[in-house]
Amino acid sequence: MTEFKPTILAFCCNWCSYAGADLAGVSRLQMPTNVHVVRVMCSASVKPEYVMKAISQGIDGVLVLGCHIGDCHYMTGNHRTAKRIPVVQKILKDVGIDEKRVRLDWVSAAEGEKFQKVITEFVDEVAKLGPNPLREVAF
Amino acid sequence: MREEHGNVAPVMIAKGEDPGDVRTDVPYQLMTILSNLYPWMSDGKKIAVLTRRCDEKALAEIFKRGYFDRARIVQIGLACSKEQIAACRCSDPVPSTVDIGEPHAGVGSDALSEKLMNMSSEERLRFWIYQFRKCNKCFACTANCPVCFCDECVLEERTFVPERGVPPGMSFHLIRAYHLADKCIECGECERSCPAGIPLLTFRKLVAKDFRDMYKFSPGDDKNVSPLLTTLEGEALEGDECNEC
Known part of the structure; x- marks a missing residue:
């Protein structure tokens, strides 16, 4: 049997995390390749509905990356994200999906290495959890 | 409420009119009806409405968003x-002022939600998949919900629902659960109106409990001036900000 490779969706904010991902790329840091990066203008523009949709359609893990608290380009965007994503995790827990499948983290534009670390850790963690149980479910 | 042809239906009474034989065991959410009536009310006129504790909480959430x-x-x-x-x-069944009826104490626990939280997550997921599979996406829970007052429903957006299609998979219930997280008052109208008999109230109670643990806030709380998830602490809702989410 081949090794399970999770499919990960990463929402990166344009001002910090996406630049951080860029830095990780140009620094040639090695990291798992099964991450699809979606660039958004701010982590607060990631509607929790998008996360819910991704999970319910069989994505194995969703990563939301934003600027550090206090560094948001739009002043308070990431404060809002910090309020919303925990609710998503709790709702997933309540229906029986592991809350570790959704993760919120802060990566600044200078933290290429942290980006690598976050991605590697998250992919390992989701690989341990196994495939998303909703992938096989037909509604 | 008045009984007509064997059904209990809401009645409107103008000033000085004889109310007749009315009933006070309200079987549905009056705020849903009021939300439909409100735009038709002529300027400056007032309306009196029977409010149970849940109606009161729904009103508080509606006021917060500036609808009434x-x-x-x-x-x-x-x-x-x-x-x-x-x-x-x-x-929490007792309203702040009791004008009609006798107050009774509330029920502390919900047997099904306790049973669910004692299950393993696989079992719980199997239970909810079984339940949500029964859903035929009739939108009855949304239509009868007292706190579903958005002009454009998030569940009808093209991003989440294909054109002329039904919402796919579990996303309908997950999105709805998130969307109601900071305003669901646990009135149970969704469960009562669901033709498939999905225990939606239990799901709402589970989410509400987590929400209380995290933010020390339960919807219907008058102390909080603005919707919890859309605005930051102490921030009032501005005119140009989306007041629907």
Whole structure:
């Protein structure tokens, strides 16, 4: 049997995390390749509905990356994200999906290495959890 | 409420009119009806409405989002009967002022939600998949919900629902659960109106409990001036900001 490779969706904010991902790329840091990066203008523009949709359609893990608290380009965007994503995790827990499948983290534009670390850790963690149980479910 | 042709239906009474034989065991959410009536009310006129504790909480959430004018609504407190409390597994059934009826104490726990939280997550997921599979996406839970007052429903957006299609998979319920997280008042109307018999109230109670643990906030709380998830602490809702989410 081949090794399970999770499919990960990463929402990166344009001002910090996406630049951080860029830095990780140009620094040639090695990291798992099964991450699809979606660039958004701010982590607060990631509607929790998008996360819910991704999970319910069989994505194995969703990563939301934003600027550090206090560094948001739009002043308070990431404060809002910090309020919303925990609710998503709790709702997933309540229906029986592991809350570790959704993760919120802060990566600044200078933290290429942290980006690598976050991605590697998250992919390992989701690989341990196994495939998303909703992938096989037909509604 | 008045009984007509064997059904209990809401009645509107103008000033000086004889109310006749009315009933006070309200079987549905009056705020849903009021939300439909409100735009048709002529300017400056007031309306009095029977409010149980859940109606009161729904009103608080509606006021927070600026849909109704506080000065135009007169509340008449109505205490729920024991049967109603048992049906809703309601823990907070007594309105702030009781004008009609006798107050009864609430029920502390919900048997099904406790049973679910003692299950392993696989079992719980199997349970909810079984339940949500029964859903035929009739939108009855949305249509009858007292706190579903957005002009454009998030569940009808093209991003989440294909054109002329039904919402796919579990996303309907997950998105709805998130969307109601900071305003669901646990009235149980979704469960009562669901033709498939999905225990939606139990799901709402599970989410509400987590929400209380995280933010020390339960919807219907008047102290909080603005919707919890869309605005930051102490921030009032501005005119140009989206007041629907």
